[in-house]
Amino acid sequence: MSNWRFKEIVVLTALSVVFAVVYLAFLPVGKILVGLFGPIGYDLIFGIWFIVSIIAAYILRKPGAAFLSETIAAMVEVLIGNAVGPMLIVSGMIQGLGAEAAFAATRWKNYSVWVLMAAGAGSGITSFAYGYFMSGYAALSTGYVVAMFAARVISGALIAGLLGKALSDGLAKTGVLNSYALGKEYRRKNAS
Incomplete structure (x- = not known):
């Protein structure tokens, strides 16, 4: 983080705190879906x-942004009351690593919609692998586990990747990100 500017660290942290609250707010939604559809509901x-890993990386375009934002969000979520406790921090780190891997594969130079979707899918893959061993998915039928995996990866690509891009682009249009990598790119594209 030696080449990070202070304001980038502040934005990364602020995003992480905001999304920790969002994450906690979505737990009841997940529980309702589990009640309706079983474990695949989540x-x-x-x-x-x-989503925070995609948004932070897309806005800041710095190595480590995806990993750090998910890790910080998980820490804050634990502090504000997630019942999972400290193991949630490990989950956040694993999710952040999945997203970070997609950005690393492009050497942190490509933030196209496809890379953002791949980052969301990457989080889905790494989190599912972790969840498979931690949550006892092996007790479920193979077909059901495959469906859960597919749903999570697609959800990561669509919700984290596409929605994360849309939210970030919306912020860039307002001008609040003008001094960050995404805001500068947005101004360049609209100046020509």
Whole structure:
């Protein structure tokens, strides 16, 4: 983080805190979906829990932004009352690593919609692998587990990737991100 500016650290932290609250707010939604559809209910909306990694990386375009934002969001979520406790921080780190891997694959130079969707899907893959061992998915039928995996990866790509892009682009249009990488790109594109 030696090449990070102070204001970038502040934005990363602020986003993480905001989305920690959002994450906590979506737990009851997930529980309702689990009540309706079984364990796959959470997977249908799991992308919401990856979104800060996409938004932070897309706005800041710095190595580590995806990983750090998810990790900080998980820490804050634990502090404000998630019942999972400290193991949630490990989950956040694993989710952040999944997103970070997609950005790293492009050497943190490509933030196209496809890379953002791949980052969301990457979070889905890493979080599912972790969840498979921690949550006892092995006790479920193979077909059901495959459906859960597909739902989580698609949710990561669509909710985290596409919605994260849309929210970030919306912020860029307001001008509040003018001094950040996304805001500068937005101004360049609209100046020509």
